[in-house]
């Protein structure tokens with residue numbers, strides 16, 4: 001049975017935008033997404049955040065990406081989270097699967113991944129198993145020069161692991177589940193409470 005084409009929106013919250021380090025993770029993901037026949041759109045938040053509602057509505061699934069900046073995701077991603085809080089638990093997010101891919105130099109990226117997955121899940125998105133990925137300069141160097149200690153390489157995330165991330169994301173887009181949301185106050189998330 002041929003499955004319906006799925007729309008995947010890649011939301012890049014990195015400071016480097018379309019030409020940064022994180023864009024290499026995005027290009028690798030695009031390669032694997034095309035194997036699954038997905039329709040792909042990319043939103044580089046650093047350059048453009050127009051038409052968010054239309055793009056979020058269009059998407060059946062998401063890939064959120066960012067570099068690591070002082071132990072956190074990029075300011076464009078933070079702004080996106082603040083702007084889209086009004087869509088928390090709405091059909092724009094609820095149960096749509098979301099992968100997360102983070103780049104960094106050396107430390108902090110796994111914390112960024114876990115915290116971002118936690119935020120996205122709380123907003124209503126579905127975090128599929130094995131759909132989070134962190135790639136560092138340290139790993140990149142280790143994988144390329146570490147010929148004598150290849151035994152350890154399986155324990156590093158490698159760019160090839162993005163194939164697994166995409167497989168699990170696309171698998172999650174195929175399933176319908178009758179999940180429910182608790183009530184949220186979506187009227188005015190910015191109003192004064194104190």
Ligand SMILES: Cc1cc2nc3c(=O)[nH]c(=O)nc-3n(C[C@H](O)[C@H](O)[C@H](O)COP(=O)(O)O)c2cc1C
Pocket residue numbers: 014015016017019020021022023066067068069070071072103104105106107108109
């Ligand atoms: C302001 C700034 C802060 C950074 N902080 C960290 C950090 O805390 N930990 C780390 O491993 N790398 C850090 N980096 C390195 C970036 O995470 C890394 O180069 C990443 O791939 C950048 O992605 P981009 O080029 O897509 O913006 C920092 C880079 C910048 C510019």
